[in-house]
Amino acid sequence: xxxxxRTAAELGRMLRTGEVSAREITESVFERxxxxxxxxxxxxxxxxxxxxxxxxxxxxxxxxxxxxxxIDGIPTALKDVICTRGVRTTCGSKIxxxxxxxxxATVAGRVLESGAVLVGKANMDEFxxxxxxxxxxxxxxxxxxxxxRVAGGSxxxxxxxxxSGEAVLALGTDTGGSIRLPAAFCGVCGVKPTYGRVSRxxxxxxxxxxxxVGPLARSxxxxxxxxxxxxxxxxxDSTSADVPCPDFTQALARGVKGVRxxxxxxxxxxxxxxxxxxxxxxxxxxxxxxxAEIVDISLPHAPxxxxxxxxxxxxxxxxxxxxxxxxxxxxRAAGPVPDSVRMYEATRSEGFGKEVKRRxxxxxxxxxxxxxxxxxxKAQAARTLIRRDFDRAFERVDCMVTPVSxxxxxRLGEKITDPLQMYLVDIYTVSLNLSGLPxxxxxxxxxxxxxxxxxxxxxxxxxxxxLRVGDAYGRMAGCT
Amino acid sequence: xTDYEVVIGFETHVELKTRTKLFCGCLVAYDAPPNSRTxxxxxxxxxxxxxxxxxxxxxxxxxxxxxxxxxxxxxRFARKNYFYPDLPKGYQISQYERPxxxxxxxxxxxxxxxxxxxxxxxxxxxxxxxxxxxxxSSFGESEFSLVDYNRSSVPLLEIVxxxxxxxxxxxxxxxxxxxxxxxxxxxxxxSECAIEKGQFRCDVNVSIRRPGAREFGNRAEVKNxxxxxxxxxAIDYEVRRQTEILESGNEVPQETRLxxxxxxxxxxxxxxxxxxxxxxxxxxxxxxxxxxxxxxERIRSAMPELPDHRIDRAMKAYGMARQDALVLTRxxxxxxxxxxxxxxxxxxxxxxxxxxxxLFKALRDAGLSVQDSPLTPExxxxxxxxxxRRVLTEAVARSLLAEMVRSGGDPEEMVRERGLEALQDGGxxxxxxxxxxxxNPRAAARIREGEEKTVxxxxxxxxRKTRGKAPAKEVREMIxxxxxx
Numbered sequence: 001x002x003x004x005x006r007t008a009a010e011l012g013r014m015l016r017t018g019e020v021s022a023r024e025i026t027e028s029v030f031e032r033x034x035x036x037x038x039x040x041x042x043x044x045x046x047x048x049x050x051x052x053x054x055x056x057x058x059x060x061x062x063x064x065x066x067x068x069x070x071i072d073g074i075p076t077a078l079k080d081v082i083c084t085r086g087v088r089t090t091c092g093s094k095i096x097x098x099x100x101x102x103x104x105a106t107v108a109g110r111v112l113e114s115g116a117v118l119v120g121k122a123n124m125d126e127f128x129x130x131x132x133x134x135x136x137x138x139x140x141x142x143x144x145x146x147x148x149r150v151a152g153g154s155x156x157x158x159x160x161x162x163x164s165g166e167a168v169l170a171l172g173t174d175t176g177g178s179i180r181l182p183a184a185f186c187g188v189c190g191v192k193p194t195y196g197r198v199s200r201x202x203x204x205x206x207x208x209x210x211x212x213v214g215p216l217a218r219s220x221x222x223x224x225x226x227x228x229x230x231x232x233x234x235x236x237d238s239t240s241a242d243v244p245c246p247d248f249t250q251a252l253a254r255g256v257k258g259v260r261x262x263x264x265x266x267x268x269x270x271x272x273x274x275x276x277x278x279x280x281x282x283x284x285x286x287x288x289x290x291x292a293e294i295v296d297i298s299l300p301h302a303p304x305x306x307x308x309x310x311x312x313x314x315x316x317x318x319x320x321x322x323x324x325x326x327x328x329x330x331x332r333a334a335g336p337v338p339d340s341v342r343m344y345e346a347t348r349s350e351g352f353g354k355e356v357k358r359r360x361x362x363x364x365x366x367x368x369x370x371x372x373x374x375x376x377x378k379a380q381a382a383r384t385l386i387r388r389d390f391d392r393a394f395e396r397v398d399c400m401v402t403p404v405s406x407x408x409x410x411r412l413g414e415k416i417t418d419p420l421q422m423y424l425v426d427i428y429t430v431s432l433n434l435s436g437l438p439x440x441x442x443x444x445x446x447x448x449x450x451x452x453x454x455x456x457x458x459x460x461x462x463x464x465x466x467l468r469v470g471d472a473y474g475r476m477a478g479c480t
Numbered sequence: 481x482t483d484y485e486v487v488i489g490f491e492t493h494v495e496l497k498t499r500t501k502l503f504c505g506c507l508v509a510y511d512a513p514p515n516s517r518t519x520x521x522x523x524x525x526x527x528x529x530x531x532x533x534x535x536x537x538x539x540x541x542x543x544x545x546x547x548x549x550x551x552x553x554x555x556r557f558a559r560k561n562y563f564y565p566d567l568p569k570g571y572q573i574s575q576y577e578r579p580x581x582x583x584x585x586x587x588x589x590x591x592x593x594x595x596x597x598x599x600x601x602x603x604x605x606x607x608x609x610x611x612x613x614x615x616x617s618s619f620g621e622s623e624f625s626l627v628d629y630n631r632s633s634v635p636l637l638e639i640v641x642x643x644x645x646x647x648x649x650x651x652x653x654x655x656x657x658x659x660x661x662x663x664x665x666x667x668x669x670x671s672e673c674a675i676e677k678g679q680f681r682c683d684v685n686v687s688i689r690r691p692g693a694r695e696f697g698n699r700a701e702v703k704n705x706x707x708x709x710x711x712x713x714a715i716d717y718e719v720r721r722q723t724e725i726l727e728s729g730n731e732v733p734q735e736t737r738l739x740x741x742x743x744x745x746x747x748x749x750x751x752x753x754x755x756x757x758x759x760x761x762x763x764x765x766x767x768x769x770x771x772x773x774x775x776x777e778r779i780r781s782a783m784p785e786l787p788d789h790r791i792d793r794a795m796k797a798y799g800m801a802r803q804d805a806l807v808l809t810r811x812x813x814x815x816x817x818x819x820x821x822x823x824x825x826x827x828x829x830x831x832x833x834x835x836x837x838x839l840f841k842a843l844r845d846a847g848l849s850v851q852d853s854p855l856t857p858e859x860x861x862x863x864x865x866x867x868x869r870r871v872l873t874e875a876v877a878r879s880l881l882a883e884m885v886r887s888g889g890d891p892e893e894m895v896r897e898r899g900l901e902a903l904q905d906g907g908x909x910x911x912x913x914x915x916x917x918x919x920n921p922r923a924a925a926r927i928r929e930g931e932e933k934t935v936x937x938x939x940x941x942x943x944r945k946t947r948g949k950a951p952a953k954e955v956r957e958m959i960x961x962x963x964x965x
Contacts, residue, residue: 083527096526103520105527204526208764237529238766316764319561322570323524327627340565340625367561367759376761 003028004165008074008222011168015062015073022058022073025168026051026117029075032165033119039147042161044080044138045088046120051075054117061115070225072115077167079158080121081128082213083202084108087118091204092126092136092154095324095331095351105202106234107171107213114229119167122157126353127321128175128206130154131425133182134416135355142412145187145451149409152182158216159186169226170216175206176309177404177429179214180441184404184453187443189470190216191223194461195436196241199234205320207313208239210433220442220471224248227463243461251464256472257291259465262397266302267428272406279445279452280403286476287401287469295397299389302431304382309430310423311366311379318363324351358419387435394459399469402428404441404453428455438463442470444477484688484726486719487696488648492661494637494671495608495679496539502607502635503530503573510677514628522633524568529765532557536635537580537769539670540605541779543637544581546668546786547600551776555580557605557763562756565627566610574638576760579604580771583642586664587788588656591649598657599642608634637670643685643696651715655708658682660787667812668784675707682711686718688726697722698734702746705739713744721746790815798828807836813851820857825864834864838878842885854888855881863891871895873902875948903949912950913958916941927963935959 058073083101133156144164155172159182174192183190215226326332326347333346444454458466504521558576581603590596687699
């Protein structure tokens with residue numbers, strides 16, 4: 001097996017024994033990039049020179065017996081929505097096509113300070129709005145499993161990079177499923193932590209009350225290693241939770257005996273590809289055989305989740321994206337304009353893609369005078385009810401299992417012309433963002449050569465149980 | 481012409497004197513080079529997030545308490561969304577449905593001479609925008625504008641009067657309100673309120689209606705006038721303009737107007753249809769602010785004494801007349817000086833008079849404010865003490881004061897070094913009085929005939945000879961005794 005295809009945990013062991021160097025790992029990754037990137041297009045910006053320097057520094061540290069962390073020397077990709085000082089950060093948009101942040105996001109800082117090697121900034125749907133990474137101004141990312149199909153979105157770049165060996169670890173963001181969906185589509189693991197677990201400072205905002213940063217990797221263990229680096233209170237983010245972070249690797253190798261696994265009936269209805277349902281059911285059966293207790297539960301307000309999400313997220317986004325006006329940074333429309341209003345109009349019309357403009361208009365509408373109560377406020381009320389459904393159900397179960405996506409990875413261009421069809425792909429994932437709960441996608445089988453992902457949902461701040469179940473399942477099923 | 485009832489409301493924005501900005505650690509500075517006091521947060525960089533300045537909240541609650549407001553237990557910030565180059569995020573973080581303070585009042589003396597508790601609807605906290613500098617002297621002539629974000633996110637207090645509950649009713653009351661508000665805010669030490677530095681900005685709403693009418697007339701909002709005088713002019717102009725409109729049978733349009741300082745008139749800026757929809761919603765980047773009783777109590781007990789309280793105390797404890805007390809407490813610095821003197825000088829009325837008459841004059845002549853003068857309250861008290869003990873005459877004390885106001889100094893030392901002690905020796909004094917009488921026979925004659933005025937002249941002559949060191953009262957008695965026997 002090539003170095004670039006190994007897990008971070010394995011590579012960590014090999015680095016510790018001296019069997020391999022960070023430089024060799026990084027070179028292996030870039031060889032794969034040279035081979036695959038032309039087709040896959042997982043990256044917007046590669047930081048090859050920097051990466052090699054970082055790898056050498058990592059090797060030096062290791063020789064001196066002072067590695068910075070368990071992922072010191074591991075090649076990592078960062079979704080291009082995460083600000084990296086001095087390194088172009090575009091959010092997949094023309095309007096930030098030339099933006100070089102003057103500061104690091106807190107998570108970027110933590111990853112770099114852990115000694116990880118930065119492969120590059122990964123491709124994404126523009127401003128994280130999308131489920132297929134077809135909305136990127138830099139062009140789509142293709143699914144390494146089947147390059148005629150999408151990698152999922154909006155963290156398609158991070159997922160594809162990890163799946164194709166162009167990075168070992170990656171950080172993505174998840175607002176409505178944007179880590180979990182691409183993870184499922186590309187056959188890797190992805191975690192959306194509890195809202196507030198990971199700092200959002202320096203992570204370009206799409207929907208402030210829904211966004212979270214999380215790991216994508218080839219194993220649950222690798223996700224745990226990365227979570228250990230990025231989780232924790234940040235005083236620069238007022239929504240960051242001041243709760244202690246456990247060592248997430250402690251959750252591993254603990255089996256599922258006695259774990260009560262909830263199965264929400266509303267998630268297994270018409271519209272779900274029966275083959276996907278079958279794979280998830282198989283997984284549940286395997287868990288049951290290994291001591292888990294499977295419990296039917298109901299989340300009655302589930303049908304309102306998509307509507308609530310697309311009102312709240314777009315409303316917050318319409319405000320968060322108001323700062324892209326060509327005044328201070330980024331793209332400004334060329335040519336003379338009579339006044340600032342025209343400049344704003346030209347800049348934003350040219351700088352934003354179609355989907356972004358669509359969502360800004362939707363969100364503006366939902367917040368406008370006369371409609372605020374009926375749309376935004378109502379959606380927030382629905383959100384509270386959705387959260388309450390989970391709280392009530394969690395009195396009887398420790399976690400829940402659902403599909404990640406109602407459909408298999410679709411072909412490029414298949415859904416892009418029908419926005420509502422595209423929105424429905426998020427149907428199983430958005431509730432977690434609305435309720436702030438942690439969730440993980442782990443591969444649970446194949447359908448006609450395409451990967452299927454299983455979503456594990458946990459109680460607030462109980463990533464440990466989510467990781468435990470996902471890791472245990474992987475061992476049972478014979479994959480990492 | 482019918483006499484209309486005038487309803488006036490104010491929205492006042494006050495810049496708080498916190499060390500750092502409202503949502504980031506940048507220092508608040510007035511004259512720094514452009515864009516030198518910025519960071520990712522206040523310059524609206526992608527990914528930046530706000531963190532609330534606790535001191536700004538304390539200052540807000542201080543103002544709320546001073547204005548007798550109810551303080552909310554749970555308060556929330558809201559985004560006010562609009563596009564303008566000086567607003568880096570494309571929205572201002574302000575407050576909408578749940579401001580920190582509501583339903584207060586500020587007592588002034590109304591048009592009728594009676595106390596009037598002007599209604600305060602709310603006091604809330606919000607961030608300031610940056611500054612635009614246009615390339616030409618007017619916006620219309622400019623080819624480009626430059627943006628400076630130093631001021632972006634400086635904390636502002638917005639204080640809004642209640643147009644339904646005890647509104648302001650005239651330009652006079654409006655001016656009184658603004659002066660009192662400014663005084664209180666300076667007293668509680670949350671802002672310098674320097675109008676020329678933009679630390680105290682007023683937008684005024686004016687509407688008129690028939691007396692007894694239940695509904696309000698349409699209002700005109702006049703924004704950002706540069707002085708209290710202009711505000712009064714704008715109000716008067718608006719009342720006249722709106723009266724003319726109503727008298728000719730038309731309706732006053734609801735609109736925003738600008739004030740022209742040359743013409744002393746207002747003109748249309750923006751009509752009701754163009755009024756923006758700010759799409760307020762609670763800011764999801766900031767949590768609810770919970771204020772508990774203990775926090776409020778701490779602020780209340782640490783609050784500086786308010787002017788009305790000091791006025792009351794001056795009148796009750798020192799028997800001062802209201803007018804004198806008002807003058808003494810108008811500026812916090814003078815009032816503080818007075819309070820400092822009272823620590824070692826119990827006769828408040830006497831020292832109050834010396835401050836408002838003699839100290840004020842000395843400061844005026846020197847062109848200094850009391851806080852810029854090196855004169856200390858202790859030195860002032862010692863000076864007055866010497867006058868009380870008759871070691872110094874009032875005349876000499878006044879000239880010493882003029883010097884101390886400019887260059888400080890210890891009065892006892894100065895008196896000792898220069899031999900300025902009052903003439904105590906009766907014999908010596910007698911000789912000088914006789915001399916003055918001899919040298920001024922015509923004056924002496926007039927005094928003998930009963931003229932009072934000329935006595936002052938002779939006293940003045942004695943003062944000249946003794947360089948002010950003769951005690952005036954005794955000199956006067958000696959002259960009268962000597963000439964009228």
